[in-house]
Structures are given as C-alpha cells and as structure tokens.
Amino acid sequence: MSANHRPSGQPTTPSDALRESAFLKACRREPVPHTPVWFMRQAGRSLPEYRKVREGIPMLESCMRPDLVTEITLQPVRRHHVDAAVYFSDIVVPLKAIGVDLDIKPGVGPVVERPIRTRDDLAQLRDLTPDDVAYVTEAIGMLTGELGATPLIGFAGAPFTLASYLVEGGPSRNHEHTKALMYGDPQLWADLLDRLAEITSAFLKVQIEAGASAVQLFDSWVGALAPADYRRSVMPASRKVFEAVAGYGVPRIHFGVGTGELLGLMGEAGADVVGVDWRVPMDEAARRVGPGRALQGNLDPAVLFATPEAVAAKTDEVLAAAAGLEGHIFNLGHGVLPDTNPDALTRLVDHVHTRTSR
Numbered sequence: 001m002s003a004n005h006r007p008s009g010q011p012t013t014p015s016d017a018l019r020e021s022a023f024l025k026a027c028r029r030e031p032v033p034h035t036p037v038w039f040m041r042q043a044g045r046s047l048p049e050y051r052k053v054r055e056g057i058p059m060l061e062s063c064m065r066p067d068l069v070t071e072i073t074l075q076p077v078r079r080h081h082v083d084a085a086v087y088f089s090d091i092v093v094p095l096k097a098i099g100v101d102l103d104i105k106p107g108v109g110p111v112v113e114r115p116i117r118t119r120d121d122l123a124q125l126r127d128l129t130p131d132d133v134a135y136v137t138e139a140i141g142m143l144t145g146e147l148g149a150t151p152l153i154g155f156a157g158a159p160f161t162l163a164s165y166l167v168e169g170g171p172s173r174n175h176e177h178t179k180a181l182m183y184g185d186p187q188l189w190a191d192l193l194d195r196l197a198e199i200t201s202a203f204l205k206v207q208i209e210a211g212a213s214a215v216q217l218f219d220s221w222v223g224a225l226a227p228a229d230y231r232r233s234v235m236p237a238s239r240k241v242f243e244a245v246a247g248y249g250v251p252r253i254h255f256g257v258g259t260g261e262l263l264g265l266m267g268e269a270g271a272d273v274v275g276v277d278w279r280v281p282m283d284e285a286a287r288r289v290g291p292g293r294a295l296q297g298n299l300d301p302a303v304l305f306a307t308p309e310a311v312a313a314k315t316d317e318v319l320a321a322a323a324g325l326e327g328h329i330f331n332l333g334h335g336v337l338p339d340t341n342p343d344a345l346t347r348l349v350d351h352v353h354t355r356t357s358r
C-alpha cells in the first residue's frame with residue numbers, strides 16, 4: 001500500500017514516523033497531536049547523570065567523543081520525554097575544529113587565545129571540511145539509530161555571536177570591541193562575518209547530511225544591536241547561512257536573547273521558526289514576526305525555581321498566548337539554568353503535553 005493510501009493515517013516506516021513527529025509538524029505549521037516541547041541546554045549540568053559521565057573530561061574533549069555525545073544527547077530524552085533531542089556540542093566546536101586556539105572555561109564560557117581584530121587575524125579562519133568534524137558525523141549516525149522517531153536538532157552559532165567571542169576574546173557584557181570593529185571598519189567586519197557564515201554553513205550541512213532533522217542557528221547575543229545595525233551589518237551573513245541549507249528542506253530555527261525588536265528581521269533572514277525569549281508574549285511575537293513562520297518559546301527559565309503551582313500557572317500563560325499560533329514549539333526563553341531541579345523539567349513536559357493533547 002502506498003504512503004498516500006494509508007488506512008488510518010498511521011505512519012508506516014520509521015522515517016514516516018519521524019516526519020510525522022509533533023515537533024516537525026509544528027515546525028511546518030501543520031496540526032499537531034500535542035504542543036511539542038524541548039529545552040535549550042536540556043543536555044547539561046542540571047542532570048546528575050550528565051555530571052557523572054562528564055567527570056574529569058573537559059567540555060571540548062567531551063564534544064569530540066561520539067560515545068559520550070550520544071549518551072549525553074539521549075539523557076534528557078530518556079528522563080523528560082521531550083519531543084526532540086538537541087545535539088550535544090557547543091557553538092565554538094567548529095572554530096576549534098579549524099584550529100582556532102580557544103577553550104571553554106567552566107563557569108566562564110568560551111575564551112579565545114588570540115582575539116580577531118585586524119585583517120591579518122582573519123587568517124585564523126580557514127574553511128571547515130567534513131573531515132575536520134568526522135566525530136560529529138559519527139555521533140549523529142549513532143544517535144539517529146537510537147532516537148528512532150524522535151527528531152534530532154543540529155545547531156550552530158550565528159556569525160554575529162561567534163564574532164563576538166572571537167573579537168572580544170571571551171564572554172562580554174557590552175560587546176565593545178565587537179561594536180568598535182563593526183562601526184569602525186565595516187569592510188573588515190563584513191569579511192569576518194562572511195567567513196563565519198561559510199564555516200557555519202559547512203558545519204550545519206555536515207549535521208544535516210549525517211541525519212539531523214532540523215537546525216537551530218543561535219544568535220544568542222545579537223539582541224545587543226538596534227534593528228538598523230542588525231539589518232545592515234548582521235542580516236546578510238545570517239541570511240547566507242539559511243540559504244546555504246535551504247535546499248535540504250529541514251526546518252531552520254533562529255534564536256536570540258533580548259531580540260524583541262529584531263524578531264521580524266530574524267524571520268526575514270530566512271528562518272522557518274523564530275525563537276522568542278521570555279520578554280515578549282507569544283501572541284505579540286507572532287504579530288512582530290508575521291505570517292508564514294512558526295514560533296518557539298518562551299517560559300522564563302528562572303520560573304522553574306518557583307513552586308510547581310507557579311510553574312504550571314506561568315506555563316498556562318505561555319500556552320494561552322500561543323493558542324492562536326499556526327505553529328508553536330514550547331521551549332524556555334533561554335537555556336536551562338545549571339541549578340534547575342530536573343524534576344521541574346520533567347513535570348513541565350508532562351504539563352504541556354497534557355494541557356495541549358487534542
């Protein structure tokens with residue numbers, strides 16, 4: 001019997017089941033059996049089983065070990081029954097893979113040995129080839145076998161956010177060196193972002209070709225910019241990344257923090273799904289993004305430290321604001337905070353599923 005003539009509409013093969021998953025349906029703005037849920041940073045320090053397997057292994061090293069990546073990526077799926085897995089890695093992994101001298105310092109974040117501030121410094125950024133990240137291809141192959149009908153989300157850092165680490169040399173509150181370069185030497189800035197767009201595109205292609213069902217472009221710190229600067233100095237590079245992977249037909253998610261004023265432009269850059277932090281209600285976000293794109297969000301991650309009743313009430317507020325959306329993927333407005341009680345996340349997944357079951 002052909003796929004078009006299924007008696008009950010039930011998926012018949014594993015790849016059908018994957019395609020018909022609530023997460024991918026919501027990304028495509030199709031009707032869903034329940035609102036799908038996953039969490040940014042769901043694989044990480046909030047889980048005791050994560051801390052146990054990571055013991056004594058530096059962050060970047062753990063990202064290069066397919067067995068460990070597979071285990072850590074699966075942990076939150078097993079524990080919380082989320083609707084999608086997110087590949088365990090970090091936004092600086094492709095930069096490390098092409099030889100940029102950087103490390104992830106615990107409690108600090110990515111630190112770059114020789115910041116990029118001059119044209120000569122651009123030589124640090126060569127092209128990324130699939131061989132540079134063979135461990136990613138291997139890990140995704142293992143993962144898709146284990147995950148079955150649960151989609152795997154691949155990801156990368158967006159050119160602006162990667163540039164902010166490379167130019168500052170580490171995490172930054174005000175992004176002053178980054179902005180100094182952007183405003184002071186627009187040509188060098190454009191060339192830097194274009195380089196990063198090439199690297200990011202190549203890295204996302206590796207993940208999709210290995211079996212990722214969706215990709216998220218994290219522009220975590222782009223909320224530091226005004227819309228006109230975003231449009232002029234960032235959007236061309238982000239658009240280049242989205243266009244590079246458009247042909248695969250996998251949903252492309254675009255997320256940043258403090259991006260209320262940029263939501264429309266971030267959709268225009270080429271996303272199928274726009275991620276929303278907790279500062280803008282989902283119905284207002286939908287107005288800003290406009291039709292034709294699904295939305296992802298947006299419970300404040302700090303809410304999970306409140307009582308179960310308060311978490312449920314705040315979750316219901318998010319669901320009510322999102323009720324009229326064409327496609328909604330429930331998520332936090334930013335990543336899971338390290339001290340979050342994992343049981344609060346498990347309860348949250350169950351609550352969203354129960355409340356939205358159709």
Ligand code: CP3
Pocket residue numbers: 039040041042043044045059086087088089090091092104105106107108109110155218220335
């Ligand atoms: O979401 C997931 O579960 C997948 C894992 C993931 C990590 N980093 C693992 C990680 C993802 C999606 C990222 C993306 C990432 N990395 C972003 C974009 C997302 C966001 O939060 O805005 C950014 C800005 C980074 C850079 C980075 N790496 C930061 C700010 C930190 C935290 C530093 C700290 O220790 O407080 C990291 C380290 C990092 N990346 C950890 C994890 C699990 C912690 C390292 C550890 O467990 O020792």
